[in-house]
Amino acid sequence: MLGPVLVDGVEVAAPRQRALLAMLVLDAGRIVGHDQLIGGLYPRPPAGAANALQSQVSRLRRTVPGVVIEHHPAGYRLVAEPADVDHLWCAELLGAGRASEALALWRGPALADVDAPFVQVARHTLTEVLINCALSGGTTKDLRDLLSEHPLREDLRAALVRSLHRDGRQGEALEVFARGRELLAEELGVDPSPVLAAAHLEVLRAQAPHRGVPAQLTSFVGRDEDLRRVAGWLRESRLVTLVGPGGTGKTRLAVEVAHREPGEVAFVDLSATADVVRALLDGIGVRESGMLASGPVGAGQRLRAALASRHVLLVVDNCEHVIDDAARVLGGVLAACPDVRVLATSREPLGITGETLSPVTALDDEAATRLFLDRAQAVKPGFHADHEVVAEVCRRLDGIALAIELAAARVRTLPLAEITARLDDRFRLLSKGSRTAAPRHRTLHAVVEWSWELLTDAERDLAARFTVFSGGARLDAVTAVCGSDVDTLTSLVDKSLVEVVDDRYRMLDTIRAFCATHAPDLRHEHARWFLARAQEAEPHLRAAEQIAWLDRLAADHDDLVAAVTWATTHDLGLALELVAALATYYWCRGLRTEAARLADAVLHACGETPPGGREQEYALCLLIAWPVATGDQSARIHQADALLATFETPPRYPIMTMMWGMALGAPENDSPVWHHRTRLLGDxxxxxxxxxxxDGLLARMGGDPVTGKTMLRDAAAAFTRIGDRWGAALAFTQLGEVLLTEGDATAALAHVERGRGLLAELGATEDTAEAVTARAQAKVAGGDLDGAREDFELALTLARRSGALVVQAGAHLGLAALARVTGDHPAARAECDRAWDLTPGGWYGPDEMRCHIARERGRIAQAEGDLEQARRHFGEALRRARGQRNRVTETAVRAELAALPVT
Structure with a gap:
């Protein structure tokens, strides 16, 4: 309704049906009488108007599926909730004080494409709603556009005057008032109303001086929302403090706010003084003889007296190094001078009752990239670069505005690639700033050093120790690893050296790099603490509380990797324990490739023999690392098998038994290997x-799909009762594969999708990619080729993101089958080649993947009429199926071989 009439984004083509729908929507939920509808539709109602109306309603019901129009003896009623109708939702938002959201619903003039007798009154009513939205939450442009349509609306003109005034465009504001006064005199013969006159007076009063506010030589980039928020808080609070680490842009934001603020503004920089009172007196222009002889009490009294009757905003910059005096003096001024407001910048709060804190945090990627490009083009006109590369530079600089500006300045003498490569030594790279800047802002090192020097000894010690954490930490980790007390940690938060989000504390990388140069080596304590956390979490990862514990470990992921990496070169026993304890976490999160690389590095450090007492952990490392092993993979597996054969009791981590089965393949039923694995299963x-x-998979591979399905269903139910989503997903996915083999694509799709949903809950990217591939295969069998192609492409994206080569191979194999079905045999062969190249050793069951690739190559050759090549490929598939002891695949390949014509 708030623009052209649309239903779910689609227009109603017939003009009279569109008008009828609009009338019903205007009174949605209420009965609209027959006479009202007829009069609103027809300038001159036709004979049989009631029947014509009934016919229009019937057509409208057919034209707009889903619309519900009820007939009543008195008329018709559209059944709809307020949230489904834009003009009703607009009114609710406006009433709730969310005018800007309400305004965003408008797409143009109300009922823009409706021409009927009722429209003039309806459009006028809705336009009043639009004007109210603009008055409460509109931008300068919104107000100007509306005023051009309603030039005599004084409320609109007054709002535009105030909006221009807030934007610092006082001259334009006065012109808008003057034009309104002329129109009122010419058209109506009246003077401006009190509302418009008051807006004019506000602009005139704003001609008071902005004393000492620095003029800026560069554009203001990336903090428009902060600017609006701080300006709004200053209208509600008398003390607003911008807090944040050095270099984030607190001063620049304060200056921009000051320039836009109406009335008198005084800017005071405390960075070069220890005398807060004298600096404030200078800032407000009080320099009387005898001032130097005044004691501190006399100076404070003079300051309060000078401000007692003034409407002034004090912008007090860099309070952190005189924080106690600044709080005492400004607190006294605010208590004694009711018309004084203060906008302060500091690296920690002033701690005055009534203080509103506005954190100035890192720039987001979009704003940081704009800032970098703006400053780079200023020093090197015509500079351009890939936005993602620039965004990555800005991310590595923590989105700190000063660091980004210093880096951008280097493009004049260094290529962007060289700047990126040197960011690991950021303090040396960013050591040339503006000669006119304050010393603490000329280099990145000076910015952080300024904060460091303001810390107490205990705070410096904790800041240095905190750098042992790679990705932040919870309170219990900080206190345990760093030996810290809570008060010192919260003090570092107050002083903007440490950030806290929810229950985690972290340092910006730039601050961390500085503090790390003063740090003792706590990496052993760090690794031990995270080993204890991993061991504590492992049983919970196989239970109903699985997701909560996965989230805890995921939050600590960077620290877990750092612990394993350090232990690999300093404490091999600890490294083995860490990899083993984290196996279940990595598996449930679908991070198998990352886990394999860590385990492989530990094994290379250990050599061919496990450290004494660490045989179980060493064997688990062999199983985890086998798929990416750089040496003899089969030797690794046999070594693991030999070690596992010596174990007589279930392993500490049950995931080991599953990995053993996947790595070694299915044993013969009732064989010694089968009995030994059974003994190693816990109870x-x-x-x-x-x-x-x-057992279900063994039954299926042994040619008994009925027993296999029963066991897999029981397994899915058992895992569901336990609460393990990963195990349940495994069972559902395997069950789906069985059903797909039997030709029941619909049931297979349902089971695979259920498994995929469980994996998505876990955030298991690699496993989800496998499940999406299985879903695509079910769609192929069901004839949904377009949907299958989308899923294969999605699986490729997910698998590439997690580095899962064999999952990528499976997706390429699926695309090969699609190309074969559609007759594009060259593309099918190319996709098979890609799949083969991605399966050099791969994950568990690479021979099974190569079996399926060979089988698909046979089908392609058969489709092309090359029967000799088809036999060769099917023969290879048969050989690999026998090696896997997979009778289902073996039987299927034999059938395809037998079906080939005899040449």
Whole structure:
């Protein structure tokens, strides 16, 4: 309604049906009488108007599926909720004080494409709603556009005057008032109303001086929302403090606010003084003889007396190094001078009752990139670069405005690639700033050093120790690893050296790099603490509380990786314990490739023999690392098998038994290997559910799909009872594959999708990619080729993101089958080649993947009429299926071989 009439984004083509719908929507939920509808539709109602109306309603119901129009004896009623109708939702938002959101609903003039007798009155009513939205939440442009349509609306003109005034455009504001006064005199013969006159007076009063506010030589980039927020808080609070680390742009933001503020403004920089009172007196222009002889009490009294009757905004910059005196003096001024407001900048709060804190944080990627390009083009006209590369530079600089400006200044003498490469030594790279800047803002090192020097000894010690954390930490980690007390940590937060978000504390990388040069080596304590956390979490990862504990470990992921990496070169026993304790976490999160690389590095450091007492952890490392092993992969597996054969009791981490089965393949039923693996299965519910999956797969591969399905269903139910989403997803996905083999694509799709949903809850990217591939295969079988192609492409994206080569191979194999089905045999062969190249060793079951690739190559050759090549490829697939002891695949390949014509 708030623009052309649309239903779910679609217009109603017939003009009279559109008008009828508009009348019903205007009174949505209420009965609109027959006479009202007829009069609103027809300038001259036709004979049989009631029947004509009924016909129009019937057509409207057919034209707009889903619209519900009820007939009543008195008329018709559109059934709709207020949230479904834009003009009703607009009114609710406006009443709730959310005018800017209400205004965003407007797409043009109300009922723009409706021409009927009722429209003039309806459009006038809705236009009043639009004007109210603009008066409460409109931009200068919104108000100007509306005023051009309603030049005699004094409320609109007054709002525009005030909006221009807030933007610092006093001259334009006075011109808008003057034009309004002329129109009122010419058209109506009246003077401006009190509302418009008051807006004019506000602009005139704003001609008071902005004393000492620095003029800026560069554009203001990236903090428009901060600017609006701070200006709004200054209208509600008498003390607003901009807090944040050095270099984030607190001073620049304060200056921009000051320039836009109406009335008298005084700017006071405290960075070069220890005498807050004298600096404030100078800032407000009080320099009387005898002042130097006045004691501090006399100076404070003079300051309060000078401000007692003035309407002034004091912008007090750089309070951090005189924080106690600044709080005492400004607190006294605010208590004694009711018309004084203060906008302060500091690296910690002033701590005065009534203080509103406005954190000045890192720039987001978009704003940081704009700032970099703006400053780079200023020193090197015509400079351009890939936005993602610039954004990455800005991210590595923590979005700190000063650091970004210093880096941008280097493009005059260094290529962007060289700047990026040197960011690891950022303090040396960013060591040339403006000669006119304050010393603490000329280099990045000076910015951080200024904050460092303001810390107490205890704060410096904790700041240095805190750098042992790679990705931040919870309170218990900080206190345990750093030996810190809570008060010192919260003091670092107050002083903007440490950030806190929810329950985690972190340092910006720039601050961390500085503080790390003063740090003792706590990496052993760090690694030990995170090992204890991983061991504590592991049982919970196989239970109902799985997601909460996965989230905890995911939040600590960078620190867990750092702990393993350090231990690999300093404490191999600890490294093995860490990898083993984290195996379940990595598996459930679908980070198998990352886990394999960490485990492989630990094994290379250990050599061919496990450290004494760490045989179980070493064997688990072998199983985890095998798929990416750089040496003899089969030797690794046999070594793991030999070690596992010596174990007589279930392993500490049950995930080991599952990995053993996947790495070694399916044993013969009732064989010694089968009996040994069975003995290593624990008697806990999770291991019992896992056994059902294994037995179900063995039954299926052995040619008994009925038993296989039963066991997999039981396994899915068991894992669901336990609360393990990963195990349940495994069972559902395997069950889907069985059903797909039997030709039931619909049921297969349902089970695979259920498994994919569970994996998505876990955030398991690699496993989700596999599930999406399985879903695509089910769609192929069901004839949804377009949907299958989308899923194969999605699986490729997810698998590439996680570095999962064999999952990528599976997606390419699926695309090969699609190309074959559609007759594009060259593309099908190319996709098979891509899949083959991605399976050099791959993840568990690479021979099975290569079996399927060979089988698909046979089908392509058969489709092209090359029967000799088809036999060769099917023969290779058969050989690999036998090696996997997969009778289902073996039987299927034999059938395809037998079906080939005899040449």
């Amino acid at each position: 806990d519910p999770w291991s019992a559910a896992l056994a059902l999956v294994g």
